[in-house]
Amino acid sequence: MSRLARWWPNTATGTIGAILVLLVVAIALVGPFVAPHSPTSFVGASFAPPTAAYPLGTDALGRDVLSRVLWGGYRILGLAGIATALGVLTGAVIGVIAGYVGGLIDEIVMRLVDVAMAFPQIILVLLFISIIGAKLWLLTVMVAAVHAPQVARVARAATLRVAREDFVRFAEAIGTPFRRIVARELLPNIVAPLMVECGLRFAYSISLIAGLNFLGFGVQPPAADWGLMINENRIGLMGNPWPVLAPVLLIAVLTIGMNLLTDTLARTELGHGIETGPVTTNATPDIPEPERS
Amino acid sequence: MTGTSPGNAVLEAVDLSVAIVGTTITVVEPTSFSLAPGEILGLVGESGSGKTTLGLALLAHHRRGLRLSGGRVLIRGQDLLRIPPDQLPARRRGLIRYVPQNPGTALNPGLRIGTQLAECFATPPANGNDHLLALLEDVKLPPTPALLRAYPHQLSGGQQQRVAIAMAFAERPPVIVMDEPTTGLDVTTQAHVLQTVRQLCARHAVAALYVSHDLAVVATLAHRVAVMYAGRVVELGPTGRVLHQPAHPYTRALIEAVPDLDRRTAVAGIAGQAPEPARRPAGCAFAPRCALALDACRAEPPALAAIDTDHLVACLRPTSGRSAPAPPSSSPVPGASALPALEVRNISARHGATVVLHGASFSVSPQTCVALVGESGSGKTTLGQIIAGLHHDWDGDILLGGAPLAHRSAQRSAAQRCHIQYIFQNPYSSFNPRRRIGESIAMAVRAFESPSASDLRRRVAEALDMVALPREAASRYPHQLSGGQRQRAAIARALITGPKLLICDEITSALDVSVQAVIVRLLARLQQEHGLSLLFITHNLALVRSIAQHVLVMHGGRIIESEPVDQVLDAPQQSQTRRLLADAPRFSAAPVTLGVGDG
Numbered sequence: 001m002s003r004l005a006r007w008w009p010n011t012a013t014g015t016i017g018a019i020l021v022l023l024v025v026a027i028a029l030v031g032p033f034v035a036p037h038s039p040t041s042f043v044g045a046s047f048a049p050p051t052a053a054y055p056l057g058t059d060a061l062g063r064d065v066l067s068r069v070l071w072g073g074y075r076i077l078g079l080a081g082i083a084t085a086l087g088v089l090t091g092a093v094i095g096v097i098a099g100y101v102g103g104l105i106d107e108i109v110m111r112l113v114d115v116a117m118a119f120p121q122i123i124l125v126l127l128f129i130s131i132i133g134a135k136l137w138l139l140t141v142m143v144a145a146v147h148a149p150q151v152a153r154v155a156r157a158a159t160l161r162v163a164r165e166d167f168v169r170f171a172e173a174i175g176t177p178f179r180r181i182v183a184r185e186l187l188p189n190i191v192a193p194l195m196v197e198c199g200l201r202f203a204y205s206i207s208l209i210a211g212l213n214f215l216g217f218g219v220q221p222p223a224a225d226w227g228l229m230i231n232e233n234r235i236g237l238m239g240n241p242w243p244v245l246a247p248v249l250l251i252a253v254l255t256i257g258m259n260l261l262t263d264t265l266a267r268t269e270l271g272h273g274i275e276t277g278p279v280t281t282n283a284t285p286d287i288p289e290p291e292r293s
Numbered sequence: 294m295t296g297t298s299p300g301n302a303v304l305e306a307v308d309l310s311v312a313i314v315g316t317t318i319t320v321v322e323p324t325s326f327s328l329a330p331g332e333i334l335g336l337v338g339e340s341g342s343g344k345t346t347l348g349l350a351l352l353a354h355h356r357r358g359l360r361l362s363g364g365r366v367l368i369r370g371q372d373l374l375r376i377p378p379d380q381l382p383a384r385r386r387g388l389i390r391y392v393p394q395n396p397g398t399a400l401n402p403g404l405r406i407g408t409q410l411a412e413c414f415a416t417p418p419a420n421g422n423d424h425l426l427a428l429l430e431d432v433k434l435p436p437t438p439a440l441l442r443a444y445p446h447q448l449s450g451g452q453q454q455r456v457a458i459a460m461a462f463a464e465r466p467p468v469i470v471m472d473e474p475t476t477g478l479d480v481t482t483q484a485h486v487l488q489t490v491r492q493l494c495a496r497h498a499v500a501a502l503y504v505s506h507d508l509a510v511v512a513t514l515a516h517r518v519a520v521m522y523a524g525r526v527v528e529l530g531p532t533g534r535v536l537h538q539p540a541h542p543y544t545r546a547l548i549e550a551v552p553d554l555d556r557r558t559a560v561a562g563i564a565g566q567a568p569e570p571a572r573r574p575a576g577c578a579f580a581p582r583c584a585l586a587l588d589a590c591r592a593e594p595p596a597l598a599a600i601d602t603d604h605l606v607a608c609l610r611p612t613s614g615r616s617a618p619a620p621p622s623s624s625p626v627p628g629a630s631a632l633p634a635l636e637v638r639n640i641s642a643r644h645g646a647t648v649v650l651h652g653a654s655f656s657v658s659p660q661t662c663v664a665l666v667g668e669s670g671s672g673k674t675t676l677g678q679i680i681a682g683l684h685h686d687w688d689g690d691i692l693l694g695g696a697p698l699a700h701r702s703a704q705r706s707a708a709q710r711c712h713i714q715y716i717f718q719n720p721y722s723s724f725n726p727r728r729r730i731g732e733s734i735a736m737a738v739r740a741f742e743s744p745s746a747s748d749l750r751r752r753v754a755e756a757l758d759m760v761a762l763p764r765e766a767a768s769r770y771p772h773q774l775s776g777g778q779r780q781r782a783a784i785a786r787a788l789i790t791g792p793k794l795l796i797c798d799e800i801t802s803a804l805d806v807s808v809q810a811v812i813v814r815l816l817a818r819l820q821q822e823h824g825l826s827l828l829f830i831t832h833n834l835a836l837v838r839s840i841a842q843h844v845l846v847m848h849g850g851r852i853i854e855s856e857p858v859d860q861v862l863d864a865p866q867q868s869q870t871r872r873l874l875a876d877a878p879r880f881s882a883a884p885v886t887l888g889v890g891d892g
Contacts, residue, residue: 166722166723169683170786172683172702173682174737175707184725189726
């Protein structure tokens with residue numbers, strides 16, 4: 001329990017962020033079980049304004065918007081979650097190895113990362129999808145591939161800091177194998193920046209996947225999906241704005257919440273972990289701020 | 294009760310206290326003292342004693358999370374603590390200035406030295422650059438326009454600190470607070486900076502509060518010394534009196550912990566730890582660690598009272614005089630015929646394109662402590678790391694017990710890796726912060742053998758016993774231990790594998806003297822009990838006298854002297870060694886007196 005408590009943000013902004021994120025995730029996960037109607041059954045005229053029976057009105061084909069919103073989240077969140085995990089993991093391994101080994105390997109890997117980052121990311125994804133076809137696994141892999149290079153940069157920078165520490169040198173001195181040094185000495189100490197990266201990448205995955213769904217390359221009709229809903233219903237914005245507004249609001253709330261949360265994590269959690277005391281002085285843990293009068 | 298008559302005092306602190314925000318927990322208890330023009334008051338104490346906090350409080354400044362909870366700071370009749378915050382910077386600048394510990398953080402890396410010096414003046418000096426050049430000359434920097442155009446990173450640490458001092462002295466303030474300004478510098482640079490400070494204070498009649506943990510530095514510089522313990526000044530008096538006839542038990546213990554460059558003494562540590570601000574006892578804070586403590590000591594803290602002219606002590610049982618230094622521990626005499634534990638032959642090493650070692654050769658006999666001394670950059674750490682297999686770019690031969698060692702630790706046999714253990718300088722970075730201490734120590738065993746879980750637990754407990762750490766330490770995370778405890782845990786981690794050679798790289802330089810004394814005694818005991826050979830890398834020559842039998846002096850990547858310890862310290866052959874010895878601050882320095890002509 002104490003581990004969980006450690007991660008729960010202890011500032012107001014962090015708490016707000018965590019609540020917003022949990023709210024949207026709860027809607028997406030619990031939604032399908034509490035939805036009043038089937039997301040694909042036609043219940044009324046198209047773009048009917050909200051009524052008591054249909055609190056958010058109906059969409060272009062006369063389906064219940066509330067039910068579609070409740071059904072439309074778990075796929076996009078699931079895809080985003082898998083893509084984020086895949087991307088962060090790949091990027092972290094690349095970054096840690098490059099940062100720890102250094103030298104020529106570091107140079108080569110990081111220049112390749114630069115090349116990958118130089119491509120406009122959405123174009124890269126669209127290129128592969130147009131060649132191979134609109135498949136969900138490909139979507140996931142491509143979103144992960146978009147994340148990996150950026151995560152690799154962050155992981156490498158964090159590793160450079162940790163790899164200088166004496167406990168890593170000690171592990172080398174007693175002959176600890178490379179794999180164990182990476183897994184046991186380095187990775188646990190860059191978890192904090194990676195968690196922050198996870199949050200940011202997750203929010204970015206959502207908007208990227210929603211965008212691809214909007215363009216018709218992801219989840220296919222008639223399935224309910226927040227990105228798809230925006231595309232299907234944008235012509236009826238004047239009749240009933242809710243089929244567009246509700247998914248937009250949810251994605252916006254999730255993104256804002258995620259940013260607040262990771263911001264807090266970055267500020268509090270990054271400071272822990274490696275703590276480098278003074279090297280040549282007596283152990284005064286806090287060096288006063290420089291006085292300028 | 295201020296030591297000097299208030300009439301000629303330039304600064305007077307009255308009942309100055311600092312507390313933690315939102316609480317009544319005091320970090321600095323009400324403290325009073327005064328400074329005369331041109332006087333240097335040394336404020337000494339160990340980590341967490343509140344000396345830096347008190348120094349900053351004189352500037353009506355405090356670190357975040359603290360508040361100035363009472364008292365007055367009178368400089369030229371103005372109370373700094375009563376000046377409204379918006380006027381404080383403008384009015385303080387003419388009264389008191391600050392020199393920080395780390396000049397690297399005090400100088401703006403993006404501005405030229407000349408620009409930063411000019412910023413120190415409320416109105417730009419009339420004769421512009423000439424005035425700035427004079428400032429540089431004051432602190433013994435070359436007064437050239439080129440230096441004014443330089444950026445901070447182009448200067449050495451010592452030069453940066455001189456610039457910071459020049460900035461503080463620029464407007465000739467009546468008072469300067471200096472917070473360990475020489476701590477990061479090597480002894481030669483330190484000696485020069487100290488001399489500069491002394492001359493500037495005398496010439497311009499500037500009073501200074503010199504905050505330091507180094508008693509030897511204070512002995513060479515200060516007219517009077519104040520000793521702080523747990524937020525209280527426990528002793529205040531003329532330097533010679535306080536350091537040579539200490540009256541407070543804490544001062545005495547602190548002085549006995551300091552190794553003496555001129556005599557071999559068995560340094561003694563102080564048992565226990567200083568209490569944190571929130572856990573200070575009701576009475577004298579030192580009572581729990583004091584052999585002389587009475588019940589009255591625990592009832593209420595004794596007030597600072599005069600036991601002699603100008604000599605104030607906060608103790609119910611002030612003692613007079615320093616106890617005779619403990620006799621030196623008998624140093625083991627290595628068998629002359631024994632095969633050397635370690636032999637280093639003609640090692641040259643490079644860092645990139647720079648050659649840092651030029652054909653170093655030496656040997657370490659079994660059960661001997663060899664000290665490796667030299668200024669920073671002389672190559673001593675590189676040599677230690679080469680022997681441990683942590684630095685790879687070298688030529689030459691290293692023999693451990695007669696068998697040659699490979700370049701990298703990974704290429705050496707498990708037995709060889711096990712027999713050489715390295716202890717790092719910085720106890721704050723030598724443990725993985727995400728792992729419990731016990732697991733980190735166990736990791737060293739698992740690298741060489743696979744014992745059962747219960748066997749491993751027993752051996753970790755034994756290793757902790759050996760370094761006098763409680764067994765509970767095994768289940769703690771590194772950040773839960775103090776620096777000294779962590780360094781002892783690092784020694785336990787090195788000993789658990791049963792090494793033959795221990796390489797100690799400046800292992801006490803991050804620690805307080807009382808903790809340093811405990812560690813040095815521990816190493817000496819382990820050396821005898823376990824037949825260890827030690828390679829003790831240090832820049833502290835006084836410490837060498839207390840621990841080593843043989844000394845290697847390094848200079849510019851060469852070993853220039855290799856002799857028994859007394860010979861090197863008493864009759865050095867090389868000029869570099871003589872200079873190192875001359876520059877080392879001496880504890881038994883002649884007391885500094887505040888002469889009449891000093892103004």
